[in-house]
Amino acid sequence: MTILTEIAAIIGDKFVLTGQDAAPFATDWTGAYTATPRAVLRPADTGEVAAILKIAHRTATPVVPVSGHTGLTGGTLADDALMLSVDRLNTITAIDVKGRTATVGAGVILSSLHAAADEHDLIFPLTFGARGSAMIGGVLSTNAGGSNVLKYGNTRELCLGLEVVTADGRIMNLMSALHKDNSGLNLRQLMIGAEGTLGIITAAVMKLQPKPRAYATAMVAVQNLDDALMLLNILQDDTGGAVEAFEYMPRNYIDRHLALASGAEPPFATAYDVNIMVEVGATSQRDAAPDAHGQIPVVAALEDILGRMMEDGQVLDAVIAQNEAQRRKMWERREDAGEIAFQGGPFVNTDVAVPLDKISQFEAAVTPKIKAIDPDATELIVAHLGDGNIHHTTYVSRNDPDIMGRMVEAVEDVVQSLGGTFSAEHGIGVSKLDTMRRRKDPVALDAMRAVKNALDPKGILNPGKVIPD
């Protein structure tokens, strides 16, 4: 009996995809990583996941977990491996309104969790462009970030409990819903961001937050990034830390958006170099309820601050969203980033972070380095300015792996010199293995190898990812 027959006997024939049925799983969203899985398995529940892992462990067969398949680093590349899709573990088991938690399967789509929380006037705050496809399993496995990290933290700050299937097919129950739980080594935090190399996440308890009753959302043009950070600090102090998003789009981002995205409109009548999308949330009635003049206090406060900074010359232009449609339009401009960055080519894309006050130094230093390698290269930047995370894309003049490799190194050299990281929120997958080898502390790499080997001694879980040999 082949292992596929054995697995089919447990999860059902029609949930073992091979040949043409498995073909769509050979390539991820980027199109850059292609490999043919031996089969795609779609277990129905945690017990079936555990049964598959038991068989894989016994036979030393590689298993690559996949959920939304919209990662950007080749983390689900499954060359002759069993690809284990968690898409059928898509139940929202419970929403605890009082306790403000959601218990969810790994296959729940991020936007489904958003909708479920919304029904109870709560939010699951993590969000990014791919929310309509990304699933909780992948969100946790990559410790996804996005645009609201500034206020609510990364995925690891939003997870209270986990259920994980181990490499040898046992079920590890860490499904706590508690805000304080120090009972031994924190395996939950270890599993989050491990990209499926230490275990397969099958379920989780996620934190929910009160839903802001009103938003003040604006596009703001400023002189330079220093003034943008001043605006951020003024807003944070004024609102007690209620800034939910603070996104930087330079002039060439706006231009590219207008050229490539359908229905795109310019944010201002004039074009500016430094464009910021800012959003402040208001949870209290005092800040959110219209006053006697019909003004919403949180919006009035933003208007007031922008007005004063405009008088002082720090703010050049500003548009505040007057309704939800205008607000959505502002968000779309930012959330189209993935689409517009990955058009055209050849290009190399990075996901770096530097301390907030170093972003302008990053910009100044990186351009000459890029031009020195390829004078015709062009750049695209979009950044979560509030948390220092920059998505930098370089479009090179020809598809030359040597030039492209040197471009990545040039960007990373600048980042490293500024105390930054080569991997902020997309993870490592296969795309940054070389960088891990070059730039990560060697003692830390050794520790990662030791932990990996301890928890997956046969090396069957998402092999060849995250940790370089």
Add this chain to the structure above:
Amino acid sequence: MTILTEIAAIIGDKFVLTGQDAAPFATDWTGAYTATPRAVLRPADTGEVAAILKIAHRTATPVVPVSGHTGLTGGTLADDALMLSVDRLNTITAIDVKGRTATVGAGVILSSLHAAADEHDLIFPLTFGARGSAMIGGVLSTNAGGSNVLKYGNTRELCLGLEVVTADGRIMNLMSALHKDNSGLNLRQLMIGAEGTLGIITAAVMKLQPKPRAYATAMVAVQNLDDALMLLNILQDDTGGAVEAFEYMPRNYIDRHLALASGAEPPFATAYDVNIMVEVGATSQRDAAPDAHGQIPVVAALEDILGRMMEDGQVLDAVIAQNEAQRRKMWERREDAGEIAFQGGPFVNTDVAVPLDKISQFEAAVTPKIKAIDPDATELIVAHLGDGNIHHTTYVSRNDPDIMGRMVEAVEDVVQSLGGTFSAEHGIGVSKLDTMRRRKDPVALDAMRAVKNALDPKGILNPGKVIPD
């Protein structure tokens, strides 16, 4: 040459304490755990810590790290081991005001970090009674909690970077100051809360927060815990989550405080069953600056909410601190908890957490179980109601290990039935090893053993702690 001679040659004779000099290190603050270390070592810096570990690793000599020595679980018990004190690694290397981070050695005392942040109008928000002795190394190693977790999170949410010396004496550099950094397995989160069993933390980058410009602090008597939680939710929604502390002290806590703490005063003229200390912080000028009538808006808002709830009969009595002295007095009542709980005896003490809305069920269920074991036993509860963390002490009628063991089991049975944890913020040390064995998921225990063995193959780092055999 003995290893002590060898170590003395590196760190200096006078920093190798033996005999009478080491005697004070035999017993921790609780007095419950006593063991004689072979020597107490006081290295000057990370390099010396690494040198000691290299020698310990070569000779398979146990090393027990110690910092403030005010833990409550016997986590620093060092029977014939080398006790490695980080107290000389007490430099605050940098306060980055713009980036809102502090870079500190493991020996920096928590209250010193508070003072250093305060000079820049910032706070390091983590706080608890032992802040005058607890050091950052211990705070990180136990993932300390305290009274402000509700707003700011546990220690692990407040740490951006770590420096760790490994079991074989290498220095692992994870000293990032970034808010997004997904570069491989998260060893930082693994080290935090590991109680020195996986490595010795020597330095860290901690997050700072804007200092509230004003506080509204009050003692509030309510009918019952359900009404207390209603008050918490109303306040959170009204202030956009600005509640910094929400502490529960039942009648017998107040009584015991009046009996045992010098200078203690009753919170109200009448005694009530359910007493809450609440504190709201205001960071914005709008909430913190006195209005035309000299009223501070955040205080007025609290007054207003309490007034309305008093009219509705949910709040029975309330006193708002009118100045910093009155505020400190309220905090002292709460922070005397350690002192007053650990007087008298014999007693058993637990550090449990349950979902917020289960605390009254916990109280109702636990008392009859305790009385069934020892009819003369009395209880003391003090709880961080905002995060579900209950410190429950049972004073038994005689020093009988069997009765005391059954008491702990009784409390933990109730906690487990309510979906809680037996260890919220004090850690495991040696005091909860039996509980770990009994109650922690066995698959998780196996994974902890595998990770421990991978990172400390000779088992020299704080042996016999956290993970049961």
